[in-house]
Amino acid sequence: MTDDATPPDAPDATRPHHGASHLEPVLGAHELASDLVARLTTDEKIAMLHQRGPAVERLGLRAFTTGAEVLHGVSWLGTATVFPQPVGLAATWDPDLLTRVGAAVGVELRAKHAADPSVSLNVWAPVVNPLRHPAWGRNEEGFSEDPYLTALLATAYARGLRGDHPVYWRTVPTLKHAFGYNNETDRAVTSSQLRPRVLHEYELPAFTGPLAAGVAGAVMAAYNLVDGRPNHLHGELLDLLREAAPGSLLVVSDAAAPGFVVDLQRFYDDHVESHAAMLRAGVDSFTDNDADAGPTIAHLTEALRRGLLDEPVIDRAVVRQLELRILTGELHPELDPFVVGAGQIDLPEHRALAREAVARSVVVLENTGALPLSSRARVAVVGPLADRALHDWYSGTPPYTVGLGTALRERVGTDQVRVADSSDRLVLRATSTGRAVRAVGPDHVLTADADARDDHAQHDATLWEGGLWTLSVAATGLLWTGARWVARADASRVGGWVAQETFRRHVHDDGTWSLQHAGSGSWLRVQHDEAGTLVADGQTLDDAERFAAETIRSGAAAVRDACADADVVVVALGNDPHLGGRETQDRRSLTLPTAMLDLWRVAADAAPAARRVLLVVSSYPYVLPDDLGADAVVWSSHGGQELGHGIADVLLGDEEPHGRLTQAWPARVEHVGDLFDYDIIAAGHTTWYAAHPPRYALGHGLTYGDVRYVAVRDADVAGAGTGSDEATVVQADDEQVGLVVTVRNDGARPAHELVQVYADAPTHRLPYGHRLVAHARVELAGGEQRDVALRVPVARLATWDVTRARFVVEPGRFDLGIGPSAANLPLHVAVEVHGEPVPPRTLVGRAVRLADGDDLADVELTAHTRERGTAVQVARGRTRGSVVLRTCDVAGAAGLRAVVARTRPGPARLSLAVRDAGADTWRTLVDLDVPEGGDRWTWRTLDAPFTSPPDNDGPPVDVRVTLVGAARAASVELTV
Structure with a gap:
């Protein structure tokens, strides 16, 4: 956020307003908020820490509530325009469109606020959790499996919600949900394992992108734990977000989560202690006990009395909240440029934008000539989604809905379109x-x-x-x-x-x-x-x-009758967003229900000469059968009120297909892996590390044209080329690699092509993966050839160096593949990065966190203390586990110093072994037992000599620390 609370040329900028007549709006938001806090009593400040804060009339502060839901339209506040689900908006790959949608939603939220000032201008959207696993029930709420694409699209949506004024905000977006939140099953008690590489390379960029852009002013902590600590107590991670934000950042709790710290997670035994710890960690607003602020006020008041809280910690939280309110014009409404009337709902331009958003989100997955439909074709539209436009939990109340069957009848005539919903x-x-x-x-x-x-x-x-x-x-x-x-x-x-x-x-x-x-x-x-x-x-x-x-x-008989003399059969299958997978419920199956697949076969058999189009309308990917026999496969998210019109526009060719998948569709159920395994590197999750080819890859989507990738060249080199083994040389600290890609549309129809660039590094020191690093949209007329310029930021090639806790672009060769999807990259460019290699890790005389290990096996990350640090312990269901630290300098070492604790009574041992880099044989240098006594927070520093010290003059070695039984360990250090 900016600290400037008034535009320089604002009229009457120094005139006092509201009850705070002693204050001038020319003050910065932080200064003004701090002044207000200095005038509040302790009781008033504590009362403001609950989601439902009371009015303080003497200071011109009205009652305030954090949070309004605007995931893809204004929710739960009556009639409002409903846009496609976020996973559908993302399929447009169109930041400008998402900004326009966000702006429309922000206008309608402002209209609700005008009608009822208790409606909060702190909005709880967007959801930026990367879509790591397709079984997550809330898949519909996110944007992409790729964190950087998520950040780009979330930034665009949040920018629309925020508005473009240099001082005032239309609304204040809240990013949800920090951190590591991708399962509904046991969501309040599971601990997501985010080792440093996964945390910094995959999890955090989705959050830090919108924050660094200055378009989000708040973050919501997630229900779950990360590395053994509840997110609402994860001050170290919240600090990383605050470092990314250019201004103040409000952190709000998720609903009922403050109580979970004691009642479910049992991380503290006392709500007074836990509430104090949450406030110290950086949580600023408690959403708990619904509208009853009493328990929260009581817990925090008692925490202050016991000395568990200092009043400046309370002040800090209240200042952050008041800054948000100031920036939305609460104290100076006459200076607020975003004030609208209560009637700015369901505007004609919002209806048109909703239809455009659906059309641009539709993804053509397969097509052998069945699409676009001829306006003269006899069309049967059958299936449970044939004419339904369904709602999800975060949908608003649309002014109307249009299903596909209705939309097609409007466009080509009732006589040509038969509809059977299969019931x-x-x-x-x-x-x-x-x-x-x-x-x-x-x-x-x-x-x-x-x-x-x-x-x-x-x-x-x-x-x-x-x-x-x-x-x-x-x-x-x-x-x-x-x-x-x-x-x-x-x-x-x-x-x-x-x-x-x-x-x-x-x-x-x-x-x-x-x-x-x-x-x-x-x-x-x-x-x-x-x-x-x-x-x-x-x-x-x-x-x-x-x-x-x-x-x-009979539903099947009605389908057969509708399809009998059709030229084209569109079978519309998918999910109801309240069933099968949603908030509180992960998906139990990744395949279409048997009854729906049977319906597909009924329709296909009823019209053997017709072209068969499978339309999947869903909140998430499906694993589809290999033997579908479809002439075309099309996907749309649940698109809101204009679902039918938007899909019909694409099927009939009135709109060229724009949509591309932001999440791969797996080919087999067994390929997706464990929902609870957050280590995407070791587990092989997402396009970055997938061990199996998908059915439809990240970025996949067809046009009605015929696009060819002709050539690629370095942007700084004249002439065209097709790519070669000769590498483009860059320095690790260079800003970017410029590419020029030549594409041609050999088809007769226009094509909206999405040119994508993916980076691989097969010879990298670490598992590197397959990463989206650039993309650009180009529109090609039939027969047209064009050059497309793309810029690959060199920083996007970086990995997190656990030895020095920073991003590093390591020297070596990177392959840039260019094409229409992650799985279809016909052009390639080699890039040779020159720079300083990562030096060997120093263990002698330096304590190294085991959480920063290179390879972790059968161990889990856990909290070192209740408030700070990360340790390692044997994983649940295992008897031993290990951490490998690769390429370590151990010269001169004669013994081990380890910081250890226990998870429970019983055997507990730690051992350290070494091997030559790349060798298979380990040599144990020390075994030590962890003494009995204490609890999991009782840490001891143990020293032990080596039985046979390593070669002092030898090259760097790999070090393995093995934990057995009840052992926990935070760090190891080699002593001389």
């Missing part, structure tokens, strides 16, 4: 009453008292992932729900923190059904009242009603 239309007769289930009255209560001919006694049943069904009344389209004990059919969509609109079906031996309400786990039964009301309160299957199901219309 079965049923009459369900309760065996206890002999009557059919219907919805009655203004409350749409479900009762078993109808004649089968009643219009409200026919229901459409759709099977989703995980055996979950939705049922809706055919006459109204409203979904069944068991949320309020009495079953009703009054829901317009699946939604809620716990989805209440889904059911599980049990089929009895006689073919009758029983239905279990998934949200509560209760079975539906029929009450013994006159109407036969359905209620969700059966505790066991024996309590459940049995329904005789009569099929009025």
Whole structure:
């Protein structure tokens, strides 16, 4: 943030405003906030540390709440424009578009604030966690598996939210969620292992990019632990973010997380101690106990009384919060350039932008000529996503929605487009009453008292992932729900923190059904009242009603009828964002449900001469069967209100395909690895280190043109070339490598090509991976050839040197591959980097953290103390583990000094061995036992002589430290 709180030419810049009449807005935000804090009482300051801060009228401060949700539109505050999910926005690879979307969302949030000043201008978006693993339930919320691409796109979205004024902010974006957060399963108690290379090379850049750009003013700490310490206590990591930010940075807790430190993570035994530690670590705002600030105030007040907190620590947090409020114009609204009226919602330009965003996000994954569709073709659109536009947890309430079937009918005519959503239309007769289930009255209560001919006694049943069904009344389209004990059919969509609109079906031996309400786990039964009301309160299957199901219309038959004489069949499959994977729920399967794949085959068999298009509308990648037999495969995220129009624009060729994947789609389920293994280097996760080729690579996406990569040359060299073994030489401290890539479109249609550059270093001293280092968009007319200039920052070739705790571009050869995706790189350029090599690690007379090891096996990183430092211990489920420090200078060493502790009673040992660099044989120099006694925070420094010292005149060696049993170790040092 800037410290200048008023533009130099602002009118009446020195005129006092609000209750703070003694203050002048010409003061910088930090100075003004500090002055305000000096005028607050201790009790007032502590009260401000809860998410719901009280008003202080004598200083012109109104009541304040941190946090408004604006992930892809304003959420939970009534009608607002809904844009594509972030993973879809990212597929545009278009920072300008994301900035425009962010600006539109910011305007609508400001409109909500104008209508209700309690609406916070501190917005909780974007999510910048890199999409490390496709099974993460919140995949829909992130941008890319690549951290630098994530940073680029998140910066663009945050820039729109922030606005471009040099002083005032439209809103203050909050980056979520720091750090190492990619699993929902046990998310509040799992410890993500982020060894230094993974932390600095992969995790942090996604956060530091938007911060360094000055477009984010806050960060939210994640629920989980990192290296054994709760993120809300990870002051060292929060400090790294604050170092990246040009101004003040507010750190907010995630909801209920402060209490988890004691109640779930058991890192402290006392909430007073834990709250004090969080504030010392750098957390500035506590979101806990919903709107009740009482417990937070009590804990912090007691911490101050006990001496666990100094008042300057409290002041620091309140200053950060007040700076944010000042920069959004709270004290000087007449100087605020971002004030809008309450009616700036659902503007025509926002509708148009939503449609553009969908169209540019659609990715054509395969196409053998089926696309674009002819406007004269007879099209069947079938499947559960054929005409649905669905919502996710962070969606707002759209003013309208348009599905694909509707959009195609608008464009090419109702007669040419048939739509079948694949649901079965049923009459369900309760065996206890002999009557059919219907919805009655203004409350749409479900009762078993109808004649089968009643219009409200026919229901459409759709099977989703995980055996979950939705049922809706055919006459109204409203979904069944068991949320309020009495079953009703009054829901317009699946939604809620716990989805209440889904059911599980049990089929009895006689073919009758029983239905279990998934949200509560209760079975539906029929009450013994006159109407036969359905209620969700059966505790066991024996309590459940049995329904005789009569099929009025088979979904499969409807699909066959729709496809029978079609020229093109579009089968729209995918997920409902509230089911299968979302916040609190990781994906149990990476494949499309069997019922959906069966539907694909039904459609294909019904129209053997038609061209078959698989449209996947989803929040995440799928592993697709090899034998699909599709003529085209297309992907879209859940695109919000304009989903249908945007997809139709691309399918019909009104918009050329722009979308490219920002996350690879795996070819096999077994290729994705363990969800809980955050060491992407050792685990082979993401495009950087993947051991297996994907089905669709990072950056993949087809055009309707025919783009060829003709040549590449050094930008400083005249003439064209195709790349050769002759390397371009750069110095490690050079700024960039310039490339000129020649591309040609041999097709008749225009093509929007995304030229990408990936770096590899097969001979690098360390595992280096396969990294995106540059990209550029170019539009090519049919038959056009153009040169595209790209700049590869030399710093992007760097790795984290654990021996000196800094980034280093090591000397050696790097291969730059150029092409349309990470897996398709027809052009190559060799780059030779000259510079100083990393020197051997010095162990003699210098304590070295074991967390900075080069190779870790069967160990886990853990907290050294509750507040600072990282140590190593034997991994859960293992009896021993080791850390290897490569290329160490041990000349003159005669013994070992180790800082050790225990995880529990029982055997605990540490040993040190050496080997010649590159050799296989280890020679043990010392074994020592860790004494009994103390707890995990009781650290001892132990000394032991070598049994046979290494050669003092020899070359550097590798050192291995082995931990056995209950041993923990923080550092080792060789003594003379």
